[in-house]
Amino acid sequence: MFEFRRQLAHIAFGLGVMLLLHVFLSAYGSAGIEKLEMLLVGLFLIGVILLDLKLKEKRLPLIDEALEILERQDGLPAHGAFWYVLGVLALLSFLRDANFMYASLLILALGDGLSTLLGQFGRMKLPYNSEKTFEGALAFFIGGLPAYFFVGAGGALASAVCALIESFKIDFDDNFVVPLACIVIFKFVGA
């Protein structure tokens, strides 16, 4: 139940940013991306202050309750959220075309979210990583496939490569590794 809630929040945040991007682009044209970046930078700065307070073991009403519901209790407060927002900010600033931003956000939100959500029920362990399953990697790929509708074959390629990267045992947060991979792949295909 905990992981379900957590991944639901993960998917909702990513899709929420996609929706905001659409709203801002409709309202302000190409300047909408910068307005959204400004909003996310503000959000990120508030998050950094809260994170510093958590690292100093300060008690934060509401925030603590939210973290208890949504974050894994592995001793590192809010690290997932931190890398998620930083990853989204990286996508918006390093990619220059709104369609590539939509595609990357979709892969990050749906691909990564579904992979954890469905992967935990999988039975076929990956030969190179016993912590992840084939079903999880497949769920990532299928979850990210709608990126095709934004950028064509490059979207499907990005979804496949990100699914593969995510399936490896990488000692760095997925929420930043996946956007980074999307940026590199989309730069190769002409973003």
Added chain:
Amino acid sequence: MPTHALLDLDLPALTWLALLLNNTIIWYAVVFLFLLVVVWGARCRARCILVSFAVLLVAIYAVKAYYHEARDCDATRFGAECPWDYGFPSGHAAISFFFVGASMGTPLFAFYFIVGALVSLTRLYLGVHTITQVAGGIVIGMACYYFVDKVFYNRGWKKGI
């Protein structure tokens, strides 16, 4: 067409501060690096801080060279020189947020955070960078420290430095 969000503002105190930060970022970096390493890093993280700072400088110029995004020099204000290098990402924002990331969880954080936010804000105010360029700088600055810390020193996010 990129926009510079703060071009309508004209505050003498902010102009003075913006020009000061514009011209002294290297000294700021040297002094702050010294402070961070000597005051906090000497016990455990001095090497990581220095290595990640070196990685950061390489990353900034590598990304600048890759994107080769020209600056909008017409937007530069208050006599600030239009810098010679490419605009994306903002090196000032990257360096100042590197210190924010490296000082998280320590008593130095509040100071570095205020300076980091002011440096980023004044890049927009002077018109030498767009929001996208500053955001790119923040991403690189924050990510570089934790990337080196995690990948090369395998420590990751711990309490303070």
